[in-house]
Amino acid sequence: xxxxxxxxxxxxxxxxxxxxxxxxxxxxxxxxxxxxxxxxxxxxxxxxxxxxxxxxxxxxxxxxxxxxxxxxxxxxxxxxxxxxxxxxxxxxxxxxxxxxxxxxxxxxxxxxxxxxxxxxxxxxxxxxxxxxxxxxxxxxxxxxxxxxxxxxxxxxxxxxxxxxxxxxxxxxxxxxxxxxxxxxxxxxxxxxxxxxxxxxxxxxxxxxxxxxxxxxxxxxxxxxxxxxxxxxxxxxxxxxxxxxxxxxxxxxxxxxxxxxx
Amino acid sequence: xxxxxxxxxxxxxxxxxxxxxxxxxxxxxxxxxxxxxxxxxxxxxxxxxxxxxxxxxxxxxxxxxxxxxxxxxxxxxxxxxxxxxxxxxxxxxxxxxxxxxxxxxxxxxxxxxxxxxxxxxxxxxxxxxxxxxxxxxxxxxxxxxxxxxxxxxxxxxxxxxxxxxxxxxxxxxxxxxxxxxxxxxxxxxxxxxxxxxxxxxxxxxxxxxxxxxxxxxxxxxxxxxxxxxxxxxxxxxxxxxxxxxxxxxxxxxxxxxxxx
Numbered sequence: 001x002x003x004x005x006x007x008x009x010x011x012x013x014x015x016x017x018x019x020x021x022x023x024x025x026x027x028x029x030x031x032x033x034x035x036x037x038x039x040x041x042x043x044x045x046x047x048x049x050x051x052x053x054x055x056x057x058x059x060x061x062x063x064x065x066x067x068x069x070x071x072x073x074x075x076x077x078x079x080x081x082x083x084x085x086x087x088x089x090x091x092x093x094x095x096x097x098x099x100x101x102x103x104x105x106x107x108x109x110x111x112x113x114x115x116x117x118x119x120x121x122x123x124x125x126x127x128x129x130x131x132x133x134x135x136x137x138x139x140x141x142x143x144x145x146x147x148x149x150x151x152x153x154x155x156x157x158x159x160x161x162x163x164x165x166x167x168x169x170x171x172x173x174x175x176x177x178x179x180x181x182x183x184x185x186x187x188x189x190x191x192x193x194x195x196x197x198x199x200x201x202x203x204x205x206x207x208x209x210x211x212x213x214x215x216x217x218x219x220x221x222x223x224x225x226x227x228x229x230x231x232x233x234x235x236x237x238x239x240x241x242x243x244x245x246x247x248x249x250x251x252x253x254x255x256x257x258x259x260x261x
Numbered sequence: 262x263x264x265x266x267x268x269x270x271x272x273x274x275x276x277x278x279x280x281x282x283x284x285x286x287x288x289x290x291x292x293x294x295x296x297x298x299x300x301x302x303x304x305x306x307x308x309x310x311x312x313x314x315x316x317x318x319x320x321x322x323x324x325x326x327x328x329x330x331x332x333x334x335x336x337x338x339x340x341x342x343x344x345x346x347x348x349x350x351x352x353x354x355x356x357x358x359x360x361x362x363x364x365x366x367x368x369x370x371x372x373x374x375x376x377x378x379x380x381x382x383x384x385x386x387x388x389x390x391x392x393x394x395x396x397x398x399x400x401x402x403x404x405x406x407x408x409x410x411x412x413x414x415x416x417x418x419x420x421x422x423x424x425x426x427x428x429x430x431x432x433x434x435x436x437x438x439x440x441x442x443x444x445x446x447x448x449x450x451x452x453x454x455x456x457x458x459x460x461x462x463x464x465x466x467x468x469x470x471x472x473x474x475x476x477x478x479x480x481x482x483x484x485x486x487x488x489x490x491x492x493x494x495x496x497x498x499x500x501x502x503x504x505x506x507x508x509x510x511x512x513x514x515x516x517x518x519x520x521x
Binding site: 043 | 309451
């Protein structure tokens with residue numbers, strides 16, 4: 001564990017060396033939050049109600065802050081792994097006394113944590129100005145462990161896509177489709193509360209909702225039962241994906257051919 | 262005329278280069294069509310629950326999303342380097358284009374084709390076809406609207422990327438500006454108040470990439486055509502002017518490279 005903690009700290013120090021780069025990238029959350037506010041303000045006005053399907057405008061905007069923090073900060077390792085496979089630099093890490101997947105997890109989580117903090121400050125600050133403070137301070141307590149679970153799940157899926165580079169030339173299409181499925185079935189742009197019942201049932205049975213909807217909705221309406229259910233779901237999906245990732249990785253390494261030194 | 266012949270030759274070379282990896286090209290094209298289709302489901306879900314947003318319904322969104330996607334795709338296919346012009350400037354790779362007897366900006370931006378753009382371009386037409394407002398004369402207007410929206414979008418990219426001449430690395434600014442342009446283009450204009458609309462016609466001209474061309478597709482009016490045409494010409498001239506002014510400040514380490 002110590003070596004992965006060291007990798008995490010090293011990557012965090014790298015990020016802190018160029019804070020302007022991270023802050024610049026995090027500015028993206030501002031236009032998103034502004035346009036979400038416009039859309040939902042008009043929608044709530046049109047419905048002539050302060051609450052729709054259990055959510056107020058304040059709940060909806062803070063839900064979207066957390067959903068965007070998860071999406072904009074998630075570990076983006078698919079390209080890193082795919083590039084390492086294609087240019088052969090994977091051999092460099094394989095020869096080191098640590099796990100290839102562990103290395104990328106520690107390294108990407110450092111970026112994720114740093115970016116999440118900035119996104120939360122900027123996006124949360126804007127939401128606070130527009131609709132007031134978060135509905136409950138307990139939300140912060142509940143959301144923290146769920147964020148870690150969401151990113152771990154995200155990492156597993158991204159790494160699975162990255163490893164596909166052993167068999168396919170270009171993984172972009174897989175990434176786009178995964179991202180859009182996460183948008184739709186995770187409730188990234190519209191909370192699942194507003195979905196038709198049949199679609200919501202399907203979405204809740206899939207891992208995407210455990211990654212986005214569960215943490216974001218529990219942030220605005222924290223309950224112990226809800227937290228335990230979401231954490232249990234995340235754990236279940238994690239076990240499945242970690243197993244799948246391990247299997248695919250072992251198979252990938254057996255087909256790896258490295259020429260030269 | 263010679264510029265057009267030159268452009269056609271560059272585009273032909275780009276296409277041949279993309280066709281070298283035919284499977285990858287097709288995967289990216291169909292992947293992007295699937296990507297856009299799934300993304301648009303957001304609006305299907307939204308309008309299923311909330312019938313309209315200040316007069317905008319799902320049919321309007323099909324046309325708006327379609328015209329924006331096709332315009333984005335057209336720029337990606339024909340002028341793919343508009344997305345990376347800033348990086349080309351920062352890395353001194355303009356040297357290559359400066360050393361040749363062709364217009365620098367035109368040559369630089371047309372030298373790359375982004376294969377996934379073909380998927381965006383095709384998707385836009387499919388989106389219009391299923392919008393419920395399809396007509397043959399509407400299709401002609403859609404084609405013209407896509408062309409003019411693409412001019413606005415491409416010019417906007419050149420403008421933002423040309424800031425690199427003055428303020429150095431602008432990768433974050435470019436990313437934020439491009440995302441803002443694409444995001445605002447696919448949202449109903451009726452959401453915004455007057456001051457926000459002014460921004461969407463000037464600083465981030467997303468209205469000229471989404472709402473206005475979509476409105477022109479649905480109903481022909483001389484006024485909409487004039488706004489679109491005027492906006493496209495104005496932004497194109499401004500982009501060329503800003504790039505040319507910036508080019509005077511360009512410096513590099515004389516790293517003449519071979520562009521492959």
